[in-house]
Amino acid sequence: xxxxxxxxxxxxxxxxxxxxxxxxxxxxxxxxxxxxxxxxxxxxxxxxxxxxxxxxxxxxxxxxxxxxxxxxxxxxxxxxxxxxxxxxxxxxxxxxxxxxxxxxxxxxxxxxxxxxxxxxxxxxxxxxxxxxxxxxxxxxxxxxxxxxxxxxxxxxxxxxxxxxxxxxxxxxxxxxxxxxxxxxxxxxxxxxxxxxxxxxxxxxxxxxxxxxxxxxxxxxxxxxxxxxxxxxxxxxxxxxxxxxxxxxxxxxxxxxxxxxxxxxxxxxxxxxxxxxxxxxxxxxxxxxxxxxxxxxxxxxxxxxxxxxxxxxxxxxxxxxxxxxxxxxxxxxxxxxxxxxxxxxxxxxxxxxxxxxxxxxxxxxxxxxxxxxxxxxxxxxxxxxxxxxxxxxxxxxxxxxxxxxxxxxxxxxxxxxxxxxxxxxxxxxxxxxxxxxxxxxxxxxxxxxxxxxxxxxxxxxxxxxxxxxxxxxxxxxxxxxxxxxxxxxxxxxxxxxxxxxxxxxxxxxxxxxxxxxxxxxxxxxxxxxxxxxxxxxxxxxxxxxxxxxxxxxxxx
Numbered sequence: 001x002x003x004x005x006x007x008x009x010x011x012x013x014x015x016x017x018x019x020x021x022x023x024x025x026x027x028x029x030x031x032x033x034x035x036x037x038x039x040x041x042x043x044x045x046x047x048x049x050x051x052x053x054x055x056x057x058x059x060x061x062x063x064x065x066x067x068x069x070x071x072x073x074x075x076x077x078x079x080x081x082x083x084x085x086x087x088x089x090x091x092x093x094x095x096x097x098x099x100x101x102x103x104x105x106x107x108x109x110x111x112x113x114x115x116x117x118x119x120x121x122x123x124x125x126x127x128x129x130x131x132x133x134x135x136x137x138x139x140x141x142x143x144x145x146x147x148x149x150x151x152x153x154x155x156x157x158x159x160x161x162x163x164x165x166x167x168x169x170x171x172x173x174x175x176x177x178x179x180x181x182x183x184x185x186x187x188x189x190x191x192x193x194x195x196x197x198x199x200x201x202x203x204x205x206x207x208x209x210x211x212x213x214x215x216x217x218x219x220x221x222x223x224x225x226x227x228x229x230x231x232x233x234x235x236x237x238x239x240x241x242x243x244x245x246x247x248x249x250x251x252x253x254x255x256x257x258x259x260x261x262x263x264x265x266x267x268x269x270x271x272x273x274x275x276x277x278x279x280x281x282x283x284x285x286x287x288x289x290x291x292x293x294x295x296x297x298x299x300x301x302x303x304x305x306x307x308x309x310x311x312x313x314x315x316x317x318x319x320x321x322x323x324x325x326x327x328x329x330x331x332x333x334x335x336x337x338x339x340x341x342x343x344x345x346x347x348x349x350x351x352x353x354x355x356x357x358x359x360x361x362x363x364x365x366x367x368x369x370x371x372x373x374x375x376x377x378x379x380x381x382x383x384x385x386x387x388x389x390x391x392x393x394x395x396x397x398x399x400x401x402x403x404x405x406x407x408x409x410x411x412x413x414x415x416x417x418x419x420x421x422x423x424x425x426x427x428x429x430x431x432x433x434x435x436x437x438x439x440x441x442x443x444x445x446x447x448x449x450x451x452x453x454x455x456x457x458x459x460x461x462x463x464x465x466x467x468x469x470x471x472x473x474x475x476x477x478x479x480x481x482x483x484x485x486x487x488x489x490x491x492x493x494x495x496x497x498x499x500x501x502x503x504x505x506x507x508x509x510x511x512x513x514x515x516x517x518x519x520x521x522x523x524x525x526x527x528x529x530x531x532x533x534x535x536x537x538x539x540x541x542x543x544x545x546x547x548x549x550x551x552x553x554x555x
Contacts, residue, residue, distance in 0.1 A: 004030045016148040016174040017042035021050050023152040027159035033064035034082025039111040042174025059445045061088045063417035065095020068106045070418030073404050075425045078105040085111045086126035096138040099164040101408030106164045114172040141165040148178040194323030203302050204335035210277035212342045213239040217250035220282025222400045226326045233333040238341040245392045248403040253396035263289045264393035267352050285315045362508050363390040363533045378430045383415035385436025386533045387462050413442025423455040437463040450524040451499035459526045472535045495526040502526040
């Protein structure tokens, strides 16, 4: 990871706050999201003096966490979250859960009460019992700083944890002096060793023996040159390539071997039943993607991933290769011999397209309108709503890291702050954000951040005045819905109050008429679409099992 050199003059006495900023820069982290508070202003004073660091103020610590998550998913570079003792740190719990379950590196730098009163239950401001232990289970690394001189070392370890990390610093240490040598130290956690050579030989032999290979790429296949390596392996084997929802974009949807996302089941299950070998690359098989874990995989399954933490699943592989994913995939491709195609991808996808279009659903039509209006490298950030479920299954993604989805936690409220993080990563890049009316209101206050920085986020709010998907599930199970209807504000006036231009479409024709102007407008813009959509399972676009409990582990 590239590092940045601090530009803070060394003439003045360095404090713990300076050590935090310098350690982050040395770890390759030059971007952060947060809110200054009475306990962390020592850090903010150091940020004031450091032009090499880019800080973005948000309106809630939860939004800071989602923004850092979105920043990483767009760039592959970690960002930091600055939060304060007690409430501020605890507001990041849901974003940490999302990042943990998706193996997204995010560093939370949070304070605690001063060392003099630490752990004494004396009514100190923001005092929170067992704060470190509350947050630890949602991280790959969590450590309390015991002295200002330890800051650099602990931040270096946090930055290389391979997932979310929490560094807790008592507030008084941020204004305490630091020895000059302590700001240059810092050891990084060592990555896991690569797969043994005999395992690679064994995997190559399995690939050589199989007749009908298929590949599934997940979110960890989006890093660096891995998409090119996966495509190279697929082209050598003439193997169809599927993705998980979080892996969409690992292969362009218009590539001749691309078979789309596994979340749509149906044709995916047909393909997997015909295959005799699955090669999964950086993929996590979630309940959402696998039809409540009922998706049946080929009997032989080679799993390629970069860390033991990331490989857990109810779909255990027959062979597991852990190490540098790009290197492992290239070795498998080098050992493989070219072969002819065994599955007609073009015919299968055309038949599916005809079937889905025949359902005459506005959700699908709207997504295809959006795809045609967007540039190839525009970014789509999703919340959890009916239109987002359709997007997971059917929205064509054409470039890596251009489709963000909260697959780790399934939370509402992810889309807008994650879109802000993606927009901060590349000022000027167009970011499209889709949220339902319910989920949007979880983090709608971040309209203020959009207006503050004039970020080019185009927000589509699908308004059915209800928690629509929950109503569908209630009707499916119990024959009735209950407590799902919402009394919403006027979303256009709300956006305009923050200084964000807004417009409204009341039907599909209106959406088609207004979509281009909305996308092409400068800065942020909100488009409300008032409609009632049907879930993809409700109309047969996806056939989902009726059981609500996870099935047993596949063997």
